[in-house]
Amino acid sequence: MPYTLTPISLLTAKQPKNTWLIKDIVEQATTGMLFGSPASGKSFIAMEMAFCIAIGHDFADRPVCQGQVVYLAGEGFNGLTKRFKALEEKYQTQTSDVFISNMPAALICEKSKVEVLEEINNICPNPSLIIVDTLHRNFGGGDENSAKDVGKLMEVITAIINDTNAAVLLVHHSGHSSGDRARGSSALKAALDVEYKISKKGDVVTMKNTKVKDFDEPKPISFNLVPQPISGWLDDAGKPVKSAILELYNDTVPKGKVFLNKRESSILNALEALIDDKGISLPQSAIKANPMLSGKRYIHVDDWRTEVYQLLDADKLDQQAKQKAFKRAREKLEKEKQVIVTAELYCLS
Structure with missing residues (x-):
């Protein structure tokens, strides 16, 4: 994209509109982040978003813009396979529009960045969303506590967005001393367009907005994390394999009333x-x-x-x-x- 200057009168001549990837949650071609402590459910939410966008299904009753998704996985590849299979069971459909990496990327490394972009352009040239899960495992040799290294990372992410026009969603851990902020340099939050804290209490996973730039702060969204048997899959002992899925939680449902999706x-x-x-x-x-x-x-x-x-x-x-x-x-x-x-x-x- 060339560097240009535009008269403000041309920009104000037409009302700008939000270009939603998931309505009221994340916009297209922006940088967002889900952060939380280990086992808080942040990857479950990221995968739910990915699957819903790929199949064109509402996420938490919010419309999505259907498109392809690239998932830069840093760990737990077998677990990811089970969780996506559970999503196929939940929605009773399959998709070939989610593409998962076979190893972590090293995003601040120039060689790795070029390889990742080349693979995206070859396999999935028009992604709507690129998920980086987790940021730590895909960061590369830099220091997430260094504002300088975080700056390098954001340059790479900006280049990826400019090249693909996709939104980039980072999945990150909460801070060691405070669960109310993401780990690492504060320069990371400053560079984000939108950020959500993910927390878990019992089987209820909650997604709470902690930063938003260009739209109204959305209300918290909660989900029940429920077991999901996987048909036809058996473990070494011959027992059915299970994973888990998210179901939208509504705490206004009267006690005893059945919740139907x-x-x-x-x-x-x-x-x-x-x-x-x-x-x-x-x-x-x-x-x-x-x-x-x-x-x-x-x-x-x-x-x-x-x-x-x-x-x-x-x-x-x-x-x-x-x-x-x-x-x-x-x-x-x-x-x-x-x-x-x-x-x-x-x-x-």
Whole structure:
């Protein structure tokens, strides 16, 4: 990009607009950071963002700009594979638009920087997001406590943004003496466009904004960290492999009320609409055996399944993914007593 000077009147002639990568959270072509203590959930959030952007799915109910993602991984490659597989299970889809490095980068090293950019340009020439997880493992031979070395790092990141037009998201550790700031030189925070502190209490992971330049400070977002079995994967002892996923946490949900995600709510709403449209009554023999079922209208599971599959067409799922999504939602609705099933006929509880 050449160096230019522009009259301010040309800039003020048109109202600038935010170019969101994730609405109200991070903009395109900016530098952001997630920081927190070990095991706080920061990588879970980074991977959730990556997967949602790659498949074009809302992140924490915020719209995303769909695009490809480069993930510069510094450690835990086997763990990353399991976590991304768990995200495939959660969203019932796969993607080829997240690209993970096979080793850490050394970003302040000129040779490494050139190699990284060449690989990005060869494999993923138009990324929307580049995640650096963790900053420490991808920093190179410099000192993160040195303002001079952090300055070199930010020059590299600026060059990457200018070259790719992607947002860069750093995943970093909190300070040794204070968990309220990222580790290293204060020059790092000064150079950021947006920053979030990630903390974990019990199974609740919270993302709290600690710096923002060009938009209103977003409210904290919390997630439940929940186990996620991985279908078809077994460990050495033959037991099912599990990972974990994030589910949006809503502390305003009254105690005892069931929380359904967006897809589960849509599937339940489809059943309700079918019952209103063409629900049938149970045979008298069934009602005689269980009088509590009297007065309700029912839909056969095949009709419900057909309607749900049509809904899932919007998510571009293949047949197997549709089957899994419907089965998982149906089982949860049964378990949480949102629906009643009798001889493959379903009604609302």
